[in-house]
Amino acid sequence: MKFWSRFKRQYALNYLIFRNGLCVIFGLKRTHLKNPFLLKISIQEEVNALLDGQFKDAKLKKMSPQWKDVGWQVENAAKQSALIMQWCDEEDLEEYFNRVLLEIANLAEFYRKNESEESGYALGTVREIENFFIAMAKKNR
Structure with missing residues (x-):
């Protein structure tokens, strides 16, 4: 199977x-792609490209001593976002965008209230991903 x-x-x-x-x-x-399966794959490719950029940014920040622990914070935020953005097999496009946008907004709220994340880079990472998904949702609805 x-x-x-x-x-x-x-x-x-x-x-x-x-x-x-x-x-x-x-x-x-x-x-506009009519086949829902092809549309899912197309969206997943764009999501993967976004996440690759976030992980590269985190890696560069981890290598530079001036950023201290910012690279780790960005990487953790990107990993948490990546878990949220995984497709469930039974989800259609509308359900996917609704679920992801809600969970990403909750993650952003968590980072906004988190006092140990003073730099705000993790929140910035999550907000960038959230804005990407808002644009994707508008484009594909």
Whole structure:
């Protein structure tokens, strides 16, 4: 069962890459994806790119002594956000955005009230992710 699920996901991803490549080559507009499975994969790719940027930022801050423990705070906030942003198989797009936006807002509120996170960088990380999801929700609804 896992093989077919992985195969289906890989096939859909390859289709998206091929389709987007054709759009770039021929200057075509990318139409809104109608297939919910392909739309989920497309959104997941954008989420992964966002998280990669956050983890790279955290890594750079951890390597520099001037940032002290800010890199660790950013990394922890990104990890917590990544857990929230995982898809549940039975979730449709509307449920996904509603759940993620609510949980990310709760995480931001936690960091806003957390006195041990004085620098505010973890809150900034969560707010950046929240703003990304608000824009994604508006674009895909």
